[in-house]
Amino acid sequence: MIDPALKERLRYELHLNGFVVFRSFIPIDLVEAMREQIEPIILGEFAKYEEGSSQIVRGPARLAIDLAPYIKVLGGPLDDDRFRRNPVIEELVTDILGAWRYGVTKAECPFKGSEFMGWHPDTCERDFDGALRPVRLTFNIPLVDVNDANGPLEILPGSHRMEHGFDSRMIEEIPQIHTHRFLLRRGDAILRDGNALHRGTPNLVDRPRILLDQTYRAV
Secondary structure, three states, rough: OHHHHHHHHHHHHHHHHHHEEEOOOHHHHHHHHHHHHHHHHHHHHHHHHHHOOOOOOEEEEEEEEEEEHHHHHHHHHOOOHHHHHHHHHHHHHHHHHHEEEEEEEEEEEEEEEEOOOOOOOOOHHHOOOOOOOEEEEEEEEEOOHHHHOEEEEEEEEOOOOOOOOOOOHHHHOOOOOOOOOOOOOOOOEEEEEEEEEEEOEEEOOOOOEEEEEEEEEEO
């Protein structure tokens, strides 16, 4: 159980920025075990992309892999409770969303040659019936250190409290915007509001940047 004062601070931080970063949250040995399990899958899917046969492309040299079928067959580190059913994260999710269900479990992987994605939320119009509120949260774990060169996730703090019908083209007309790039070490983690505007950035190095997603949706 999370200390009540800490839980209130984390809730406030999420409401203020649209995300919380947890430093040294996941044991490094688990992160390495998950990377070793998933890397052959990712490289195999990228080979399909290079052949033009991949169905999981989110842009040039950018893959989004649904892990659920692999986890069902393989189990192992990717099915570890500290990722898929983390008790601290799920206590926060319950406190913020109320009743919820599991959403997708994915790996987001930009390779060298990837480009900027457009700004977007993870939610859609049908998720809202009035005032904005959290309806989807995403728990992210990087499986490699993330720096400016290998395609960090970028977010617009506070954008989760904007009207959902936001036209991302308006951002391009603003001469200066203040974004946050998630520069992370193995073992760090993120919990973020799915309504926050975010985008993937280019990976300039040879190794893929692997970021795991476990999502939660309000019922």
